[in-house]
Amino acid sequence: MTKTAITPTREENFSEWYHNVITAADMAENSPTRGAITIKPYGYAIWELMRDELDRRIKAEGAENAYFPLLIPLEYMTKEASHVDGFAKECAVITHYRLKNVGGKIVPDPESALTEPYIIRPTSETIIGEAFSRWVNSYRDLPLKINQWANVMRWEMRTRPFIRTSEFLWQEGHCAFATPEEANADARRMHKVYENYMREFLAIEGVYGEKTVEERFAGADHTYSCEWIMQDGKGLQAGTSHDLGSHFAQAFGIKYDAQGGGQEFCHTSSWGVSTRMIGGLVMTHADDDGLVLPPNVAPWQVVIIPVGKDDADAELAAFCDSVSERLIAGGVRAMVDSSDIKPSDKLWKWVKKGVPLRVEIGRREMEVNSLTFVRRDLGKPSAKTIGADEFVSTAASILTLMQADILARAAARTASMIHTVADLKELDAAIAAGKIGFFKIKYDATLVPEYDAIEEKHKLTRRCLDGADDSFVYVAKAY
Amino acid sequence: MTKTAITPTREENFSEWYHNVITAADMAENSPTRGAITIKPYGYAIWELMRDELDRRIKAEGAENAYFPLLIPLEYMTKEASHVDGFAKECAVITHYRLKNVGGKIVPDPESALTEPYIIRPTSETIIGEAFSRWVNSYRDLPLKINQWANVMRWEMRTRPFIRTSEFLWQEGHCAFATPEEANADARRMHKVYENYMREFLAIEGVYGEKTVEERFAGADHTYSCEWIMQDGKGLQAGTSHDLGSHFAQAFGIKYDAQGGGQEFCHTSSWGVSTRMIGGLVMTHADDDGLVLPPNVAPWQVVIIPVGKDDADAELAAFCDSVSERLIAGGVRAMVDSSDIKPSDKLWKWVKKGVPLRVEIGRREMEVNSLTFVRRDLGKPSAKTIGADEFVSTAASILTLMQADILARAAARTASMIHTVADLKELDAAIAAGKIGFFKIKYDATLVPEYDAIEEKHKLTRRCLDGADDSFVYVAKAY
Numbered sequence: 019m020t021k022t023a024i025t026p027t028r029e030e031n032f033s034e035w036y037h038n039v040i041t042a043a044d045m046a047e048n049s050p051t052r053g054a055i056t057i058k059p060y061g062y063a064i065w066e067l068m069r070d071e072l073d074r075r076i077k078a079e080g081a082e083n084a085y086f087p088l089l090i091p092l093e094y095m096t097k098e099a100s101h102v103d104g105f106a107k108e109c110a111v112i113t114h115y116r117l118k119n120v121g122g123k124i125v126p127d128p129e130s131a132l133t134e135p136y137i138i139r140p141t142s143e144t145i146i147g148e149a150f151s152r153w154v155n156s157y158r159d160l161p162l163k164i165n166q167w168a169n170v171m172r173w174e175m176r177t178r179p180f181i182r183t184s185e186f187l188w189q190e191g192h193c194a195f196a197t198p199e200e201a202n203a204d205a206r207r208m209h210k211v212y213e214n215y216m217r218e219f220l221a222i223e224g225v226y227g228e229k230t231v232e233e234r235f236a237g238a239d240h241t242y243s244c245e246w247i248m249q250d251g252k253g254l255q256a257g258t259s260h261d262l263g264s265h266f267a268q269a270f271g272i273k274y275d276a277q278g279g280g281q282e283f284c285h286t287s288s289w290g291v292s293t294r295m296i297g298g299l300v301m302t303h304a305d306d307d308g309l310v311l312p313p314n315v316a317p318w319q320v321v322i323i324p325v326g327k328d329d330a331d332a333e334l335a336a337f338c339d340s341v342s343e344r345l346i347a348g349g350v351r352a353m354v355d356s357s358d359i360k361p362s363d364k365l366w367k368w369v370k371k372g373v374p375l376r377v378e379i380g381r382r383e384m385e386v387n388s389l390t391f392v393r394r395d396l397g398k399p400s401a402k403t404i405g406a407d408e409f410v411s412t413a414a415s416i417l418t419l420m421q422a423d424i425l426a427r428a429a430a431r432t433a434s435m436i437h438t439v440a441d442l443k444e445l446d447a448a449i450a451a452g453k454i455g456f457f458k459i460k461y462d463a464t465l466v467p468e469y470d471a472i473e474e475k476h477k478l479t480r481r482c483l484d485g486a487d488d489s490f491v492y493v494a495k496a497y
Numbered sequence: 498m499t500k501t502a503i504t505p506t507r508e509e510n511f512s513e514w515y516h517n518v519i520t521a522a523d524m525a526e527n528s529p530t531r532g533a534i535t536i537k538p539y540g541y542a543i544w545e546l547m548r549d550e551l552d553r554r555i556k557a558e559g560a561e562n563a564y565f566p567l568l569i570p571l572e573y574m575t576k577e578a579s580h581v582d583g584f585a586k587e588c589a590v591i592t593h594y595r596l597k598n599v600g601g602k603i604v605p606d607p608e609s610a611l612t613e614p615y616i617i618r619p620t621s622e623t624i625i626g627e628a629f630s631r632w633v634n635s636y637r638d639l640p641l642k643i644n645q646w647a648n649v650m651r652w653e654m655r656t657r658p659f660i661r662t663s664e665f666l667w668q669e670g671h672c673a674f675a676t677p678e679e680a681n682a683d684a685r686r687m688h689k690v691y692e693n694y695m696r697e698f699l700a701i702e703g704v705y706g707e708k709t710v711e712e713r714f715a716g717a718d719h720t721y722s723c724e725w726i727m728q729d730g731k732g733l734q735a736g737t738s739h740d741l742g743s744h745f746a747q748a749f750g751i752k753y754d755a756q757g758g759g760q761e762f763c764h765t766s767s768w769g770v771s772t773r774m775i776g777g778l779v780m781t782h783a784d785d786d787g788l789v790l791p792p793n794v795a796p797w798q799v800v801i802i803p804v805g806k807d808d809a810d811a812e813l814a815a816f817c818d819s820v821s822e823r824l825i826a827g828g829v830r831a832m833v834d835s836s837d838i839k840p841s842d843k844l845w846k847w848v849k850k851g852v853p854l855r856v857e858i859g860r861r862e863m864e865v866n867s868l869t870f871v872r873r874d875l876g877k878p879s880a881k882t883i884g885a886d887e888f889v890s891t892a893a894s895i896l897t898l899m900q901a902d903i904l905a906r907a908a909a910r911t912a913s914m915i916h917t918v919a920d921l922k923e924l925d926a927a928i929a930a931g932k933i934g935f936f937k938i939k940y941d942a943t944l945v946p947e948y949d950a951i952e953e954k955h956k957l958t959r960r961c962l963d964g965a966d967d968s969f970v971y972v973a974k975a976y
Contacts, residue, residue: 047631049624050573051566051615056628059561059643066562082538083545087530088567088617088648088664089589092596094529096603102596110568110615111593111605115652116586117571117616124575126590126614135605136530136589137596138567138617145528149535152526158837164538169567169648173594185567358637 022306023370032250037179039300042370043309046179053177053184057293060371061180063317065187065293069167071219071314072189072291075211081163081191086145088169089136094144098269101143104236108173109137110184138171143237143262143288146192147270154194154284157277161204162194170292180297181254181497188292194272194284198263201285202240205261208289209242212257220295221312221421222246222302223429224256225436225456225492227482232466235288239263243482244291245492247432248301251454253481253496256298259289297497302428303395309372310395312424313417320345320352320413321373322389325361325380337384337406341377344410350417369394374420375413379406391416395424436492442472445493449476454495458484461491469493501785502849511729516658518779521849522788525658532656532663536772539850540659542796544666544772548646550698550793551668551770554690560642560670565624567648568615573623577748580622583715587652588616589663617650622716622741622767625671626749633673633763635754640683641673649771659776660733660976667771673751673763677742680764681719684740687768688721691736699774700791700900701725701781702908703735704915704935704971706961711945714767718742722961723770724971726911727780730933732960732975735777738768776976781907782874788851789874791903792896799824799831799892800852801868804840804859816863816885820856823889829896848873853899854892858885870895874903915971921951924972928955933974937963940970948972 024042028035040046045061057065073083089112095102116130139145146164154162171185180186191208195201209226216222229241238260246254266272267284276282303310313319324331324338338354345352355364361378368376377391389409393400393416435455439445442465445457461483473479477495484490503521507514519525524540536544552562568591574581595609618624625643633641650664659665670687674680688705695701708720717739725733745751746763755761782789792798801817803810817833824831834843840857847855856870868888872879872895914934918924921944924936940962952958956974963969 047628049566050570050627051568051624054566054568056566057564059563062563063561065564082542084538084541085536085544085666087528087533087535088650089530089533091529092603095596102603107595109594109596110591111596111609112589112617113592113605114590115588117574117581117588117590119581124571124581126592130590138591145530148529149526171567187564 023308023366024306027306028249033178035306036297036301039304039308039370040179043372045296045300045309048179051184053174055179055183057187060317061296064296064299064311064315067315067317068220068295069189072215073167075215076165076189076191079163079208079211080161081165081193084164084166085168086139086142086149086166088139090139090142090145092135092137094148095137097144098237098265100265101237101269105140105172109140110171110173112136112138139168140170140172141288141290142166142168142170142190143192143266143286144270147266147272147286150192150194150267150284150286151271151273154272154274156275157196160194160196160274160284161200163191163204164193165189165191178297178497180293180300182294186293188290190290191288193287194267195286196274196276196282196284198285201263201287202261205240205242205259205287205289208287209244209259212244212259212289212291216244216246216256216295217425219312219314220299221314221425221428222256222298223425223432225432225482225485227485227492228488229258229482230461230480230491231463233480233482235260237262237265239265245456245481245494246298246302247435247456247494248298248497249431250301251435251495253456253479253492253494254294254298254301255481255496256295257289257291260287262286262288303424304372307397308370310424311372311374313374313421316351316372316374318351318353318373319417320350320375320377320391321368322352322354322377322379323361323364323368324354324356325378331381334379334381334384338379341379341389341406341410345413348410348414350413352413374417377409393420395420395427442468446472446475449478456481456492456494458490458492461489502787502845503785506785507728512657514785515776515780518783518787518849519658522851524775524779524788527658530663532653534658534662536666539796540775543775543778543790543794546794546796547699547774548668551694552646554694555644555668555670558642558687558690559640560644560672563643563645564647565618565621565628565645567618569618569621569624571614571616573627574616576623577626577716577745579744580716580748584619584651588619589650589652591615591617618647619649619651620767620769621645621647621649621669622671622745622765623749626745626751626765629671629673629746629763629765630750630752633751633753636675636756639673639675639753639763640679642670642683643672644668644670657776657976659772659779661773665772667769669767669769672766673746674765675753675755675761675763677764680742680766681740684719684721684738684766684768687766688723688738691723691738691768691770695723695725695735695774696904698791698793699778700793700904700907701735701777702904702911704911704961704964706964706971707967708737708961709940709959709970710942712959712961714739716741716744718744724935724960724973725777725781726914726935726973727777727976728910729780730914730974732935732958732971732973733773733777733780734960734975735774736768736770739766741765741767782903783851786876787849789903790851790853792853792900795830795851795853797830797832797852798896799829799854799856799870800847801831801833801856801858802840802843802847803833803835804857810860813858813860813863817858820858820868820885820889824892827889827893829892831892853896856888872899874899874906921947925951925954928957935960935971935973937969937971940968
């Protein structure tokens, strides 16, 4: 039996393995606040890389960043009928604005009770809709494309780090257009922006399609979803893009003077992805030794470990530093781990943190200007001793190749986990036979009760319609 | 009388002028949420530039970013005695986690009442202190330097855009050290990082010194403050850095195994600046025609306005685009305003938005490959017609010079507004004579009641001690 850095393994207990990978990589921890996590520096550094790249892509689509209030007047939630049903169940409610010392105990001051309570935003369609009603006056103000990076809160009962937490970080785009066609095109375009970002930057291949009517966002005409398949075969909704029709425009009075005269309601869209993607990244790429980071999202792409009998080998330290500095000059995020722990402990630390390339340099290697590197995704068999100069000049292309390899493996596994079944009977049999993943099946709205029965039996949900042929739907267990 | 783009002028009504500059530049607006503003795209783009530069400087000091929960368990606030007194008065309190439809009205569901309420962080010393108590075990874990970019909330009664709002955006650094000396040195070092950032990046010169005992942060041994002097002579506290001694370490049990054996309490520091700086930037540099942006914080450093009889002059448009593209290639944030409004309206729009360099290009200029530019800080007298190639190659150095000029003017005004007075009688007389600004006066702790009386009379507060000689204190009216 091979010893693994993470126990249990994925096969033994996927859920525990996931928690332990996150802990071993020091990415996040549970907090004293119910359902909320603390994102620790290593997890946050990954998020910064993910956020900055997506921010660039969103700006390239013409959206501008802004910031709207955290607290939403309660009555706003009631203005769009299906929206309140979808979100009112899980809100943090602010009812007082002051504390008071009553006999040594601090309590909400009854005299500070708000006549109109606020909720913490679970999403911002309502408060941004209200702003848009003032910002948009004429057809000349359209299209209006706004994005916000913010924290949001949904009072979840069953939580899991990154995947489902009461508070999370996200971006939410909100746009207003003159015509229904433009709003729909925007929702589809941003869905595609997400798909490309996920493939090119996160090295994740997913299933991208429209949600069925039953699974739409509360208040949307169309919801386009990014569905990832985790290593345990379960689905993860990693992002959504909504065509909101004129529902929010009507609820909040977002109107414009049309070029040909007369007033028209706008058509709006919204789209978002969150820190949930970090959880999906872990469950897609990590292995039984811990995190595996695609180079694009690795805070350190290369970690150099000096291996000497003498910790204070100044010459070796200087050599390692010079390699690191030359890598950094070449645009590679490199560092030397000169901390005060054993080289073997360092090695395992960085394995568990998923650093793409680990470099070990001993005295003998230094003397011939060489080093040994290992690719995290391929492990020990990939160990290679090469000249230090050659490594410096090829590191960037090794990382590029590695990013592509990680995507190719993830894509192949995703493809292998999609099963086409002819009908509900075959679906039932496939699940009974232990197949995991996404099941692609003919979608027939008249058979919804039958789907419901099978899905209930196996705890499946409709994830989304097939992007190429919406007469098919994907069903799967999901997070 | 010269017509100004903003009415009233600074002299006529500084407070109204401030609001109107912000509105005219389209930076922010009041929101339906009590005391909170919406930061509009232009204001947020300025914040992004300010934030990114400060983030680089904070990281260069060895701090790592992380993210802690928005909601703090109420009892945490009570653990550090003076902290609860300082912050408990103005908290948003979460008492329920669900809404309920009662006869068509949406109300907090009484069954979702929390037995332990939460407050929205007014600052995060408590919840980060709790985390540090688990993160720090040995002297090897020290120093621990963490920074967070986040929204915070203080239920302010009298608000003013950016300067004082219920919700605002900020960074808060939190560090733990082995010794009191290190914590104090960190608080002082970060105070200096802020000072340099404000001078070099925001082109603002201020007064930097320690707060008097009475004005310290709730729970600090020493508070070091960045005090700016606005054009109306009032002070603005633009940032603070705190040496928290071992108060929070004792309250939350942040202890470490010392190198020599035994357990010791850590000593902690915290330091923060916020979107309040945007308000101070406006009140420092703007004039009666609106915003004036130092080039470093200008979303667009150069705006090119095509001036032709024919709006659809494709040749002129192409020429403007080529100038813009060459500027961008040279690292200048440039754009062509090809919007569908009159050139004179464009000109005033960008004047009010404070764009450093406005470039106008008409057909005749294009034909001889030239253009006319105006510096926002110097206005029309600075108009200069030069070759387009020369402008492209010198724009960056014009902007550098302009940044330095704006700092020099702001620094000179700040210096002119600092008045040394011999005693309280002279202070009283200076104020009675209409002097505005900061008054530097001998600080004698035994005379506190007398200071109080004069300060009350003139609505002054002690801003901070003199950085070079702490036997002097600055008193001023303040925001």
